[in-house]
Amino acid sequence: GAVVSQHPSWVICKSGTSVKIECRSLDFQATTMFWYRQFPKQSLMLMATSNEGSKATYEQGVEKDKFLINHASLTLSTLTVTSAHPEDSSFYICSASRTGGGYTFGSGTRLTVV
Amino acid sequence: QKEVEQNSGPLSVPEGAIASLNCTYSDRGSQSFFWYRQYSGKSPELIMFIYSNGDKEDGRFTAQLNKASQYVSLLIRDSQPSDSATYLCAVVGGGYNKLIFGAGTRLAVHP
Numbered sequence: 001g002a003v004v005s006q007h008p009s010w011v012i013c014k015s016g017t018s019v020k021i022e023c024r025s026l027d028f029q030a031t032t033m034f035w036y037r038q039f040p041k042q043s044l045m046l047m048a049t050s051n052e053g054s055k056a057t058y059e060q061g062v063e064k065d066k067f068l069i070n071h072a073s074l075t076l077s078t079l080t081v082t083s084a085h086p087e088d089s090s091f092y093i094c095s096a097s098r099t100g101g102g103y104t105f106g107s108g109t110r111l112t113v114v
Numbered sequence: 115q116k117e118v119e120q121n122s123g124p125l126s127v128p129e130g131a132i133a134s135l136n137c138t139y140s141d142r143g144s145q146s147f148f149w150y151r152q153y154s155g156k157s158p159e160l161i162m163f164i165y166s167n168g169d170k171e172d173g174r175f176t177a178q179l180n181k182a183s184q185y186v187s188l189l190i191r192d193s194q195p196s197d198s199a200t201y202l203c204a205v206v207g208g209g210y211n212k213l214i215f216g217a218g219t220r221l222a223v224h225p
Binding site for chain 2: 046103
Protein backbone atom coordinates (compact mmCIF):
# COMPACT_ATOMS: atom_id res chain seq x y z
CA GLY A 1 0.00 0.00 0.00
CA ALA A 2 0.87 3.67 -0.16
CA VAL A 3 3.49 4.69 2.40
CA VAL A 4 4.70 8.09 3.50
CA SER A 5 7.94 8.09 5.43
CA GLN A 6 8.30 10.99 7.84
CA HIS A 7 11.55 11.91 9.58
CA PRO A 8 12.60 12.54 12.21
CA SER A 9 10.03 10.90 14.48
CA TRP A 10 11.09 13.16 17.29
CA VAL A 11 13.47 16.08 17.71
CA ILE A 12 14.57 18.33 20.53
CA CYS A 13 16.07 21.67 19.60
CA LYS A 14 17.16 24.83 21.30
CA SER A 15 15.07 27.95 21.09
CA GLY A 16 16.06 30.07 18.11
CA THR A 17 17.29 27.23 15.94
CA SER A 18 15.62 25.75 12.87
CA VAL A 19 14.33 22.26 12.37
CA LYS A 20 13.56 20.47 9.12
CA ILE A 21 10.98 17.71 8.83
CA GLU A 22 10.88 15.48 5.75
CA CYS A 23 8.07 13.50 4.23
CA ARG A 24 8.70 11.09 1.38
CA SER A 25 6.12 9.11 -0.53
CA LEU A 26 7.79 5.77 -1.08
CA ASP A 27 5.66 4.05 -3.70
CA PHE A 28 3.47 6.69 -5.24
CA GLN A 29 3.60 10.25 -6.46
CA ALA A 30 2.19 12.73 -3.99
CA THR A 31 0.44 15.37 -6.04
CA THR A 32 -0.42 17.36 -2.96
CA MET A 33 1.08 17.37 0.52
CA PHE A 34 -0.73 18.66 3.57
CA TRP A 35 1.00 19.68 6.76
CA TYR A 36 -0.81 19.50 10.08
CA ARG A 37 0.04 20.46 13.64
CA GLN A 38 -1.50 18.84 16.68
CA PHE A 39 -1.22 20.18 20.22
CA PRO A 40 -1.91 17.85 23.17
CA LYS A 41 -5.54 16.80 23.45
CA GLN A 42 -6.46 18.79 20.37
CA SER A 43 -7.26 17.80 16.83
CA LEU A 44 -5.15 18.09 13.71
CA MET A 45 -5.01 21.65 12.49
CA LEU A 46 -4.14 22.14 8.84
CA MET A 47 -1.18 24.48 8.47
CA ALA A 48 -0.57 24.51 4.75
CA THR A 49 -1.08 22.76 1.46
CA SER A 50 1.63 22.32 -1.12
CA ASN A 51 1.65 21.11 -4.68
CA GLU A 52 4.79 19.94 -6.39
CA GLY A 53 6.69 22.79 -7.96
CA SER A 54 4.52 25.61 -6.66
CA LYS A 55 4.34 27.77 -3.56
CA ALA A 56 2.52 26.45 -0.55
CA THR A 57 -0.86 27.81 0.45
CA TYR A 58 -1.02 28.60 4.14
CA GLU A 59 -4.06 28.55 6.37
CA GLN A 60 -5.14 31.72 8.09
CA GLY A 61 -2.98 32.51 11.09
CA VAL A 62 -0.01 30.38 10.01
CA GLU A 63 3.17 32.38 9.45
CA LYS A 64 4.59 31.45 6.07
CA ASP A 65 7.98 32.93 6.90
CA LYS A 66 8.24 30.83 10.02
CA PHE A 67 7.02 27.54 8.57
CA LEU A 68 8.81 27.08 5.27
CA ILE A 69 7.43 24.39 3.03
CA ASN A 70 9.21 22.99 0.02
CA HIS A 71 7.67 20.48 -2.35
CA ALA A 72 10.39 20.16 -4.94
CA SER A 73 9.40 16.77 -6.28
CA LEU A 74 6.41 14.46 -6.39
CA THR A 75 7.95 12.29 -3.69
CA LEU A 76 9.45 14.76 -1.24
CA SER A 77 8.08 17.63 0.82
CA THR A 78 9.80 19.36 3.71
CA LEU A 79 8.64 21.62 6.51
CA THR A 80 11.22 23.83 8.16
CA VAL A 81 10.35 25.48 11.44
CA THR A 82 12.58 28.54 11.56
CA SER A 83 13.68 30.25 14.75
CA ALA A 84 11.74 27.76 16.80
CA HIS A 85 10.34 28.74 20.17
CA PRO A 86 8.80 26.66 22.96
CA GLU A 87 5.30 27.49 21.73
CA ASP A 88 6.15 25.70 18.46
CA SER A 89 6.51 22.45 20.38
CA SER A 90 3.90 20.18 18.89
CA PHE A 91 3.22 17.04 16.88
CA TYR A 92 3.66 17.71 13.16
CA ILE A 93 2.09 15.33 10.66
CA CYS A 94 2.21 15.29 6.89
CA SER A 95 -0.42 13.78 4.64
CA ALA A 96 -0.07 13.06 0.96
CA SER A 97 -2.87 12.85 -1.51
CA ARG A 98 -2.46 10.95 -4.72
CA THR A 99 -4.14 10.80 -8.05
CA GLY A 100 -7.38 8.89 -7.77
CA GLY A 101 -8.03 9.95 -4.22
CA GLY A 102 -6.99 8.88 -0.80
CA TYR A 103 -4.78 10.38 1.84
CA THR A 104 -1.72 8.75 3.35
CA PHE A 105 -0.33 10.06 6.60
CA GLY A 106 3.24 10.13 7.78
CA SER A 107 4.00 8.79 11.24
CA GLY A 108 4.42 12.26 12.70
CA THR A 109 7.25 14.26 14.25
CA ARG A 110 7.26 15.25 17.89
CA LEU A 111 9.05 18.59 18.16
CA THR A 112 10.18 19.86 21.52
CA VAL A 113 11.80 23.28 21.72
CA VAL A 114 13.74 23.97 24.89
CA GLN B 115 -19.23 27.86 13.35
CA LYS B 116 -16.57 25.19 13.08
CA GLU B 117 -16.36 23.37 9.78
CA VAL B 118 -16.48 19.92 11.35
CA GLU B 119 -17.96 19.35 14.79
CA GLN B 120 -17.74 16.37 17.08
CA ASN B 121 -18.57 15.78 20.70
CA SER B 122 -15.21 15.56 22.48
CA GLY B 123 -16.45 12.94 24.91
CA PRO B 124 -15.25 10.88 26.55
CA LEU B 125 -17.74 8.31 25.39
CA SER B 126 -17.60 5.33 27.69
CA VAL B 127 -19.13 2.01 26.64
CA PRO B 128 -18.86 -1.50 28.07
CA GLU B 129 -17.04 -4.19 26.15
CA GLY B 130 -19.30 -5.81 23.57
CA ALA B 131 -21.62 -2.82 23.26
CA ILE B 132 -22.20 -0.59 20.26
CA ALA B 133 -20.36 2.72 20.25
CA SER B 134 -21.98 5.52 18.29
CA LEU B 135 -19.88 8.48 17.19
CA ASN B 136 -21.38 11.52 15.52
CA CYS B 137 -20.14 14.36 13.35
CA THR B 138 -21.71 17.34 11.64
CA TYR B 139 -20.20 19.53 8.96
CA SER B 140 -20.95 22.99 7.68
CA ASP B 141 -20.03 22.87 3.99
CA ARG B 142 -23.09 21.56 2.15
CA GLY B 143 -20.93 20.98 -0.92
CA SER B 144 -18.69 18.44 0.80
CA GLN B 145 -18.60 15.13 -1.00
CA SER B 146 -16.14 12.91 0.85
CA PHE B 147 -16.10 11.91 4.49
CA PHE B 148 -13.57 9.96 6.48
CA TRP B 149 -13.29 8.37 9.89
CA TYR B 150 -9.86 7.98 11.45
CA ARG B 151 -8.73 6.44 14.69
CA GLN B 152 -5.82 7.96 16.56
CA TYR B 153 -3.98 6.50 19.49
CA SER B 154 -2.09 8.84 21.76
CA GLY B 155 1.15 10.03 20.20
CA LYS B 156 0.46 8.27 16.92
CA SER B 157 -0.63 9.30 13.46
CA PRO B 158 -4.28 8.83 12.42
CA GLU B 159 -5.29 5.48 10.95
CA LEU B 160 -8.04 5.33 8.35
CA ILE B 161 -11.06 3.33 9.42
CA MET B 162 -13.29 4.00 6.47
CA PHE B 163 -14.59 6.58 4.06
CA ILE B 164 -18.03 7.24 2.67
CA TYR B 165 -19.22 9.26 -0.30
CA SER B 166 -22.87 8.32 -0.78
CA ASN B 167 -25.91 8.80 1.40
CA GLY B 168 -26.79 5.77 3.45
CA ASP B 169 -24.79 3.14 5.25
CA LYS B 170 -21.44 1.57 4.49
CA GLU B 171 -20.29 -1.44 6.46
CA ASP B 172 -16.79 -2.81 6.94
CA GLY B 173 -16.46 -5.52 9.52
CA ARG B 174 -17.49 -4.17 12.91
CA PHE B 175 -17.68 -0.63 11.59
CA THR B 176 -20.60 1.09 9.87
CA ALA B 177 -20.46 4.62 8.56
CA GLN B 178 -23.70 6.48 7.96
CA LEU B 179 -24.04 9.60 5.85
CA ASN B 180 -26.95 11.99 5.56
CA LYS B 181 -26.03 14.87 3.30
CA ALA B 182 -29.38 16.62 3.73
CA SER B 183 -28.75 16.86 7.46
CA GLN B 184 -24.98 17.33 6.99
CA TYR B 185 -24.38 14.50 9.37
CA VAL B 186 -22.05 11.53 9.35
CA SER B 187 -21.73 8.87 12.02
CA LEU B 188 -19.66 5.82 12.86
CA LEU B 189 -21.00 2.77 14.65
CA ILE B 190 -18.62 0.28 16.23
CA ARG B 191 -20.24 -3.04 17.03
CA ASP B 192 -18.92 -5.45 19.63
CA SER B 193 -16.63 -2.77 21.04
CA GLN B 194 -13.31 -3.99 22.41
CA PRO B 195 -10.91 -2.35 24.88
CA SER B 196 -8.46 -2.05 21.98
CA ASP B 197 -10.96 0.28 20.30
CA SER B 198 -10.27 2.83 23.03
CA ALA B 199 -8.83 5.79 21.13
CA THR B 200 -9.77 9.17 19.72
CA TYR B 201 -11.97 9.01 16.64
CA LEU B 202 -11.58 11.80 14.15
CA CYS B 203 -14.16 12.78 11.58
CA ALA B 204 -12.70 14.44 8.49
CA VAL B 205 -14.34 16.15 5.57
CA VAL B 206 -12.86 17.06 2.23
CA GLY B 207 -13.45 20.68 1.43
CA GLY B 208 -11.98 23.86 0.06
CA GLY B 209 -9.44 24.09 -2.70
CA TYR B 210 -6.86 21.33 -3.20
CA ASN B 211 -9.26 18.82 -1.62
CA LYS B 212 -8.13 19.72 1.88
CA LEU B 213 -8.96 17.23 4.62
CA ILE B 214 -10.48 19.13 7.52
CA PHE B 215 -10.69 17.39 10.87
CA GLY B 216 -13.13 17.65 13.71
CA ALA B 217 -11.90 17.90 17.27
CA GLY B 218 -12.26 14.16 17.77
CA THR B 219 -14.25 12.04 20.20
CA ARG B 220 -12.45 10.04 22.87
CA LEU B 221 -13.85 6.55 23.19
CA ALA B 222 -13.21 4.43 26.25
CA VAL B 223 -14.27 0.78 26.14
CA HIS B 224 -14.19 -0.76 29.59
CA PRO B 225 -14.09 -4.50 30.29
